[in-house]
Amino acid sequence: MMLNRLIKKALKSRCRYRVAALGVNKKGEVIGVTFNQPRFCGEGGSLHAEISLMQKYGRKISTIYICRVNRIGGILPIHPCKRCREKSEELGIKILSITDAKMLERFI
Numbered sequence: 001m002m003l004n005r006l007i008k009k010a011l012k013s014r015c016r017y018r019v020a021a022l023g024v025n026k027k028g029e030v031i032g033v034t035f036n037q038p039r040f041c042g043e044g045g046s047l048h049a050e051i052s053l054m055q056k057y058g059r060k061i062s063t064i065y066i067c068r069v070n071r072i073g074g075i076l077p078i079h080p081c082k083r084c085r086e087k088s089e090e091l092g093i094k095i096l097s098i099t100d101a102k103m104l105e106r107f108i
């Protein structure tokens, strides 16, 4: 169920890499879902889904699950970038990619 939520959210992204992030608290409750968004023209890159989630919920988040999809919602590999990793370490948040097979089992 959470996987469907992530895929639907990722499909809203207008970036070349369609990525969604879902944040859960220590109890495992979902507290927010975001997708990446193109930033202002000329600056390059995008506002990563993980970053916008961390900006919104900060330390309320215990773990962030990230998911990247193609145009039709098929799951593609994704790894958090250096900036997101550093920010999450600063806040004590774990970022996990659901492309990890074990992770997928838990989500389906």
Ligand SMILES: [Zn+2]
Binding pocket: 048, 050, 080, 081, 082, 083, 084, 085
């Ligand atoms: Zn990032």
